[in-house]
Each structure stands twice: as C-alpha cells, then as structure tokens.
Amino acid sequence: MEELFLSRNFKVPNAHTLRVYEANGGYQAMKKAFKMDGSAIIDEVKKSNLRGRGGAGFPTGVKWGFMPKDSDVPMYLTVNADEGEPGTFKDRYCMELDPHRLIEGCIITAWALGIRYGYIYVRGELQNAIRTLQRAINECYEKGYLGENILGTGLDFDLYVHSSAGAYICGEETGMIEGLEGKPGQPRLKPPFPAIVGVFGAPTLVNNVESISSIPFIIERGGEWFASMGVEKNGGPKLYGLSGHINKPGVYEAPSGITVRELLEEYGGGMREGSELKAFIPGGSSCAVLTPDALDAPMSFEGMREYGSTMGTGCITFMDQNTCMVRIAQRLAHFYHHESCGQCTPCREGSGWASKVLDAIEAGRGRKEDLELLLDMVDNVQGNTICALGDALAIPVRSYLQVFPEEFEAHIEKGCCPYPKWGKGKGKGKKVA
C-alpha cells in the first residue's frame, strides 16, 4: 500500500504531540464533522463497512445505530484499550505513537451520537500509553478540543484515561464496564446490551482503539472510499500485527482482505532462516489454528470462516517446524484458565481441567482416552458461558486436537514430548501475580 493511514504517523517524530499532529493535517476531520449532522456521520460510518477491530468484527455503524437518539441521562463512550489477546499488540502502537488520532475519533463519535463523557480503558501494564494519552488529552483541553462548548459548537465532551490493573477479561465489553465501575471484571449477561444499559446504568458505546482511530479517515475521505480499501463487508485499511518465527515481526498496515501469504512474505519478511512454516493463528490465540495450505486465506471475517477459522484482531502468529502443537494448546489452556473470571462453572472448571490434562499429555503422562475427554470437555464449555472466554478456550484446544491429532498420539505413545524444550526452567515456583 503506497499511502498509509492508520500507521501514517508511526514513524513521524513527535507525532504524539498536538503540534506535530496538527501540522500533518490532524483535527481537520473533526472540524469537518462539526459541519455535518450526527445522522450523516453515522451514515458514512455505515457505508465504510468498518468492522470492529477488537476481534469480534461487529459492524461499527450498526453498533452506533443502537445508541438511543434521545437519552434522559448522559451517554458514555468507552474505548476498549485493554488489549491482551495473545498475539495481539496493535492498539498499543495506536495509543503510544498516534494518541491524537484516537482522541479525534472520540470527539467525532461524541458529536455524532450526542455522547457526554468518554473513558479510554487502558491495560494497566501499558504505562507508556497511559502517560502519552494523558499528555495528549491535556493538550486538547488547553486547545479547547475537549471540555465544554468545544469550538463554539455547543458540544460538551469530557474524555478521561482509566487505568485497568491486569485482567484479560476486561477486554470483554461488559467485563470492562464492571472494571470501569470499580468492581471485579466479571462479564454481565446480555441483553441488556451496553447501548441500552452500560456503564453507570447509562447508554454506552464500546468501541476498540483501532476502530475509533479509523473514524477521522472515514470523515475525511468518506465512507465509500474507506469501503473501497477492502473487500465486501470488510472495509478499510487495517493494522496487522505479525509475530512468531518470522524475520520482521511488527505492526503493518494493509487493506482488508489481503492474504496471509502476502502479509508473511511482503511485510513480515518471510520465515526466519532454518524455519519452515508449520502452523499459524490468524487473529489472536482464540482463533482456530491453520496450516500452510491456508496461506491464501484472505484477512476478512467471511474469508477466514471458509478456511475454518476467524479473522479476530488480525494479528497473526507464525510457528515453525520445531513447535510442539501439544505445548501450544497446553500454553493457551493455561492462559485462559489463568484469565477466567471464575463466574461460570464450565469456564472456571473446564479451563483448569483442560489445562491439567494437556499438562499431563505434554509431560508424557497422557492416556489415549484423554483425547476424547478433552474434546468432550471443550464441547461442554463452548456456548455455555456468559461471555466468550469459554469459547476462546474451547475453539483453539479443539482445533489443535483436530488439525494435529498425530502429535497428541505421539506424545502418549512415546511417553514424552518429541520436540525441543522451551528453556529448561526449574519448575514453577509459587505465583505472586
């Protein structure tokens, strides 16, 4: 892609400051939006085919349409910046390198929907992002882009950074809302959806960082232009995070619908020397694993579905021939067990059980019947929990068992793991955090 949008400022020195951001055309989209009425802005977002960039891919314009037109109480915008899906790291770049783009997107969103308050809910670990965003917000207050009667338009909008404190589950929208209210981040039953009853009982829009950062471009160039930068139903340029055994891991911008092969070869620099691609996860660890014969799968929600996986966050992890697939399944089960909020029995118990069975198989203590047991177990977790964390455990575990059954069998038959170890380690001490 010749012209960059979302990552345009990533390499511009001091682009996180208001001065440089404005010198590069920043806040012009906001000023343009102030001349449009809310429904015209929502129409552009609908036309843009922007799909939520947090992983679920719900059409953003449709979500905006769920917000009430006349609310008795002040409405809230919450930007979900609690990015913690293994393999996913793109939103951090948006916040640390181009915070004003996100803030500009927030202001346009507030104007379009009549929102009074906004919170950017950031992973507590991302101190650099929190500091950078806070500085950028302070600059906007000084300039009159935030606060009361913004630029004389009559828009009152206050925006705050809210620091989370290390809980993956707060990336789930209602878990995040609970966290914002100062409670343990245990997801809520839906309905009611946040657009009707969200944070502090008020109508709340929950959008991802990259989604909101895309809004200024949709206003600047129009929804149709944004849609043309992608494929059917999947609009826009998009950020892809590439990691694993590749030459050039990092965050890259490319159109929606680009193939995994193009991303790997043209952006990621191909596999490392001596590494051959064995498997990849297309959009964060909760997506089903794919093999090299799916390299031509397009990065779109519909396209990925045809290959039996999902687009997720669009952050791809590549694994080479020395990677033990049992260990990957074990590692991920451990992750989801650690991060389960404990509210629903199938997820709380199932994730721990799956993790223990996979530990045993990886250590060579597995039994043949364990494979069927695992499949049965994850079938009982999926779809039986309040939020999607249970599915996020079940989908990958099932996929590793189905795509690489021979590796599980080899572990059981040989009574050991046939692959090189990940560091020797001296065993797990007690966990302090």
Place this chain on the structure above:
Amino acid sequence: MALQFSEETEKQFQELVSRYPNTQAALLPALLLAQSEFGWVSVEVMDYLAERLELNPAQVLSTATFYTMFNKQPLGKAHIQVCTTLSCALCGGYEIIEHLEERLGIRLGETTPDGKYTLAEAECLASCGTAPMFQITFSDGEIEYYENLTPDSVDELLDELDKKLEQLPAPAEMH
C-alpha cells in the same frame, strides 16, 4: 487511621475521584495510586481506601484481589514479570526466565535476599512483535517495558538496575 496520602498523592487522588460520577469507579486507579505511594496493597491500605472512597471494605477487597497488578504482599524493589505467553514463548521467553533464575539465584515467585528483585511469570503483555520481553514494576510505582531481550541484554540491564535500585525504598519499608 495511621495511613495518609502525601500532599502530592492527595492532589492526584482528588483529581481521580473528580473523573467519575461515583467514588467506587475511581477504585482501580486509586488502588494503583495507593500502591505506588505505600509500596503494596495491605489490608491497612484497602481499609484506608474504603474510608476515603466511602466504600465497604469488602468491595475494596474483592476488587483488589481480582486484578493481578495489585500486590498483596511486599515484593522486591524491582518486580520483574517475564511474559511467556504465545509469541514470547516461541521467541525465547522461557530462556529469559532460566537466565534470570541463574543470575539472581532465585526461582519464579521468589525475591532475592537483598530485597532487590522479585521474579514472576506474566500472561501476555501485548508486546508480541518485540518478543521476548519483560515488564518491571519498580517500588515507586513506575512500570517499564524491556523488549527484544537476549540473555546478554538482560545482563547489561541488570548491571544498570543494580545501581538504580540502591536509591529506591523497599516496598516493605514503605508503610
């Protein structure tokens, strides 16, 4: 009550509370603020916050124990959390742990006898493109990311930190 925020922290606390329509919503950032002031989140700290935010102590306890970033015990001056989730595991996160265990003479979950370092494993810290990495939380509340680590770069970093940590108070001494 014996505990009290310093003047500077008190200002930050007041500003935090002003951001939300009720005091409970300020709890996560207030706990982080209290942790950087008092070193760790003891029962005493939780009770202090409950009083300041007009909450039931059980509300503070249930929130403080849910999130991994609130330390319920004093740790070393530098709390090293090595990420070993997917991309970090693939790119050498476990080797970094092994190297740290050898260099510091402790295992995961332990603190060095001089009180400088606590070593822990963390789940995905959103740094997959720059794996392997660890995050260090210092006893004054600062959090830093260190990315693209190798055993050699870890050694260099710890040589530098050894000196810096002399200046920091141990969390156990902070209240």
